[in-house]
Amino acid sequence: MEENNDTIKDIDLWATNSEEGGWNISSTDEGSQKMLEQEDEVTTKIQMGSEVIDDYFIEDDISDDERMILNMGPQHPSTHGVLRLQVELEGEVVRRVQPVIGYLHTGMEKTGEELNYFQGPTNTTRMDYLSPFFNELVFSLATEKLLGIEVPDRASTIRILMTELNRISSHLVALATGGMDIGALSMMIFGFRERELILDFFEKTTGLRMNHNFIRPGGVAADLPDNWQKDIEEILKVIPKKLKDYDEMLLDNPIWQGRLKNVGILTTEECFAYGITGPSLRASGYAWDLRKMQPYSGIDKYEFDIPVFEEGDVFARWRIKVLEIFESLKIVEQAMGNMPKGPYKIQDKKITPPPRKRLDESMEALIHHFKIYTEGFKVPEGEVYTTVESPRGELGCFIVSDGSSKPYRMHVRGPSFCNLQALPVVMSDSPIADAVAAIASLDPVLGDVDR
Amino acid sequence: MSVELILALIKPLLGLGLLLTNTILLIWLERKVVAGMQSRVGPDRAGPFGILQTLADAIKLLLKEQILPMKADKAMYLLAPIIALVPSFLIFMIIPLGPGFDLAIGGESQFINMVGADINVGVLFFLAISSLAVYSVVLAGWSSGSKYPLLGGVRASAQMISYEAAMGLSLVPVILYSGSMSMTKIVESQAGNLSSTIPIVDSIVSLIPNWNIFPQFLAFGIFFVASIAEVNRAPFDLVEAEQELVGGFHTEYSGFRFAMFFLAEYINMFNMCAITATFFLGGWLGPTFEGVLPQFLSALMPTIWLGVKTFGLLFVYFWIRATLPRLRYDQLMELGWKRLIPISLIWLMLSAIVLGIRDFGLPWS
Numbered sequence: 001m002e003e004n005n006d007t008i009k010d011i012d013l014w015a016t017n018s019e020e021g022g023w024n025i026s027s028t029d030e031g032s033q034k035m036l037e038q039e040d041e042v043t044t045k046i047q048m049g050s051e052v053i054d055d056y057f058i059e060d061d062i063s064d065d066e067r068m069i070l071n072m073g074p075q076h077p078s079t080h081g082v083l084r085l086q087v088e089l090e091g092e093v094v095r096r097v098q099p100v101i102g103y104l105h106t107g108m109e110k111t112g113e114e115l116n117y118f119q120g121p122t123n124t125t126r127m128d129y130l131s132p133f134f135n136e137l138v139f140s141l142a143t144e145k146l147l148g149i150e151v152p153d154r155a156s157t158i159r160i161l162m163t164e165l166n167r168i169s170s171h172l173v174a175l176a177t178g179g180m181d182i183g184a185l186s187m188m189i190f191g192f193r194e195r196e197l198i199l200d201f202f203e204k205t206t207g208l209r210m211n212h213n214f215i216r217p218g219g220v221a222a223d224l225p226d227n228w229q230k231d232i233e234e235i236l237k238v239i240p241k242k243l244k245d246y247d248e249m250l251l252d253n254p255i256w257q258g259r260l261k262n263v264g265i266l267t268t269e270e271c272f273a274y275g276i277t278g279p280s281l282r283a284s285g286y287a288w289d290l291r292k293m294q295p296y297s298g299i300d301k302y303e304f305d306i307p308v309f310e311e312g313d314v315f316a317r318w319r320i321k322v323l324e325i326f327e328s329l330k331i332v333e334q335a336m337g338n339m340p341k342g343p344y345k346i347q348d349k350k351i352t353p354p355p356r357k358r359l360d361e362s363m364e365a366l367i368h369h370f371k372i373y374t375e376g377f378k379v380p381e382g383e384v385y386t387t388v389e390s391p392r393g394e395l396g397c398f399i400v401s402d403g404s405s406k407p408y409r410m411h412v413r414g415p416s417f418c419n420l421q422a423l424p425v426v427m428s429d430s431p432i433a434d435a436v437a438a439i440a441s442l443d444p445v446l447g448d449v450d451r
Numbered sequence: 452m453s454v455e456l457i458l459a460l461i462k463p464l465l466g467l468g469l470l471l472t473n474t475i476l477l478i479w480l481e482r483k484v485v486a487g488m489q490s491r492v493g494p495d496r497a498g499p500f501g502i503l504q505t506l507a508d509a510i511k512l513l514l515k516e517q518i519l520p521m522k523a524d525k526a527m528y529l530l531a532p533i534i535a536l537v538p539s540f541l542i543f544m545i546i547p548l549g550p551g552f553d554l555a556i557g558g559e560s561q562f563i564n565m566v567g568a569d570i571n572v573g574v575l576f577f578l579a580i581s582s583l584a585v586y587s588v589v590l591a592g593w594s595s596g597s598k599y600p601l602l603g604g605v606r607a608s609a610q611m612i613s614y615e616a617a618m619g620l621s622l623v624p625v626i627l628y629s630g631s632m633s634m635t636k637i638v639e640s641q642a643g644n645l646s647s648t649i650p651i652v653d654s655i656v657s658l659i660p661n662w663n664i665f666p667q668f669l670a671f672g673i674f675f676v677a678s679i680a681e682v683n684r685a686p687f688d689l690v691e692a693e694q695e696l697v698g699g700f701h702t703e704y705s706g707f708r709f710a711m712f713f714l715a716e717y718i719n720m721f722n723m724c725a726i727t728a729t730f731f732l733g734g735w736l737g738p739t740f741e742g743v744l745p746q747f748l749s750a751l752m753p754t755i756w757l758g759v760k761t762f763g764l765l766f767v768y769f770w771i772r773a774t775l776p777r778l779r780y781d782q783l784m785e786l787g788w789k790r791l792i793p794i795s796l797i798w799l800m801l802s803a804i805v806l807g808i809r810d811f812g813l814p815w816s
Binding site for chain 2: 068070076077078089091092179182183184185186189190193249250253255256258259431432433434436
């Protein structure tokens with residue numbers, strides 16, 4: 001321990017200046033001990049944040065005078081958040097791309113280890129902020145698989161209803177921002193306008209427009225509001241009409257087609273090589289949808305199609321999102337029609353906290369309430385990986401449980417993170433305008449990338 | 452001091468005031484119209500219907516800090532906004548706003564024409580001055596010493612030069628048709644109604660005014676498209692494509708220098724629409740309702756007609772902006788060089804042949 005401190009003694013650490021005393025760099029396991037031995041001054045500095053490697057392309061290593069390096073982002077109108085791209089340009093044409101991520105890193109996976117399973121969805125819902133229900137669902141499914149419990153039918157159906165509505169709202173944002181990146185300014189407003197309808201329903205049901213913490217291990221937090229059918233009917237009526245309006249504005253528009261067709265092409269093989277899932281994979285001609293392949297929450301009972309395109313260009317990726325909204329509407333309609341009666345939480349005293357009024361009546365209820373809200377419920381030892389089909393692709397959650405009430409390790413496979421790997425493929429050797437369209441078509445959410 | 456000199460001093464001042472107030476109105480109008488199309492409210496805080504919003508923005512920009520980038524070429528950087536603004540004022544001075552009127556000054560009647568400078572080669576002057584605008588964009592882009600503006604400047608030079616060619620070529624048939632290069636003469640040549648040699652058609656056709664847009668519809672289409680590209684409006688706003696180049700050539704400009712670019716853009720837009728109206732839609736021609744309306748009002752009617760036509764065209768500009776996505780750079784060049792220029796050349800040939808036959812008869816007769 002001592003010698004490790006010696007090696008970094010004379011490095012200027014920002015943490016050493018704090019009142020809490022020096023930062024005692026110690027390690028608890030053998031692996032990191034070894035890593036500490038191998039560290040030299042520079043890598044330590046980088047890890048401590050006192051030195052930053054900022055440029056992946058250095059101006060000097062371009063031999064060609066015609067080329068220049070352009071930093072797009074992290075503050076750029078079309079990088080969808082804080083994505084930074086180091087782009088090597090030859091005139092208007094992008095030759096090399098290096099995506100730089102981490103500007104939105106919040107350490108949520110690490111935070112997840114400090115929160116018990118009951119609090120977990122509060123944390124995961126903030127990862128992919130456009131599809132919060134999917135994050136909650138995948139965490140809850142993983143926890144339930146570890147616990148070995150089945151949620152009631154009504155809870156499953158509510159989960160399907162909410163996630164499919166969430167898919168629509170997420171795709172609407174993708175259509176809106178994608179349209180804006182190509183210069184169709186009205187599309188931006190239209191997409192967000194229709195999304196508002198769905199967010200209003202979310203707010204009515206969960207109390208919040210995003211970061212709902214609604215789907216929890218053991219069921220959902222609350223039942224659907226009174227007259228919820230009316231709101232869903234409104235959504236089912238309005239959204240298809242508006243989607244037809246979008247098509248009228250854009251589908252046959254020669255400028256729109258000229259901008260999107262044969263741009264940013266991803267082949268099926270490239271999708272496999274880079275681990276791309278979701279609409280981008282289906283637009284490349286491979287019918288892979290986890291709702292069909294590895295059904296969750298009883299989604300195999302619903303009738304819907306998976307739209308597939310062969311082209312793999314930006315146009316196909318745009319079109320597939322429009323068609324998927326129609327398919328999701330079908331599922332929402334069926335879920336509304338077949339909503340089972342019954343409890344919306346699992347009737348298990350150890351997992352579901354008792355209702356407030358029971359606390360005055362029953363000592364046992366009081367004890368369970370206290371235990372769940374202070375310690376949380378214990379989850380058996382084991383590892384589990386569950387997946388759901390989020391609007392952006394395969395969203396997975398890997399949990400290692402050590403038998404306590406908090407995950408030993410939680411990892412989330414963010415689809416945006418994996419899809420972002422394709423950026424050099426779709427952006428290279430295309431003009432800046434096409435590159436921007438290609439970023440938009442992959443629909444990355446930076447909260448999901450950095451976690 | 453002679454009356455002419457006083458007039459020559461007053462007219463530019465009036466023009467300047469008119470353009471500045473008009474621009475304030477125009478920016479507000481665009482925001483309102485586009486907001487209406489996108490189911491938004493638009494500005495509604497400052498003044499009635501938010502009409503003072505632009506004024507508030509202008510004051511804000513005036514009071515803001517002027518930032519000079521470290522790597523900028525100082526002289527060119529400061530000069531570029533001025534180069535942008537001056538040609539836009541110059542072009543306005545050659546647009547005839549009305550037929551003119553007689554004014555009694557010091558006992559003698561003086562004819563005052565409602566145009567800043569009635570030069571007999573107005574069309575050439577317009578083409579010459581409007582091509583100066585490209586210098587401001589190129590210089591601003593290059594002198595900023597930054598990468599996004601540089602790309603914007605490079606785009607601008609190619610775009611504006613290629614569309615200038617299409618614009619100039621589409622005006623030639625109009626000049627042939629009107630038989631003059633003077634703006635006033637072009638307006639006057641559009642007076643009256645269309646006529647036809649076929650009697651039945653004539654009774655219908657004679658209801659349509661004799662505007663150049665009807666015989667020269669293709670030239671109008673080309674001129675309209677090229678003029679949108681010339682003033683860098685959507686869908687040809689590649690020069691300042693926000694999603695690609697952040698702000699394009701004016702990324703590094705702030706405060707009042709940015710406002711000058713902004714002002715120049717809107718004045719250019721207004722000029723372009725007024726000139727389109729003058730060339731193709733009969734300019735200030737229209738019923739004056741003499742005898743029905745009070746005399747001063749019927750004397751103002753021509754100017755009002757020009758205003759109505761200009762704002763009608765501006766509405767189309769706004770409409771296009773709210774509807775169409777942006778073209779890509781190579782598509783823009785292709786449209787300019789492979790479509791607009793060949794079509795305008797063919798149209799020029801056709802117009803020349805038809806006019807030749809009309810004036811001199813068939814070659815074998």
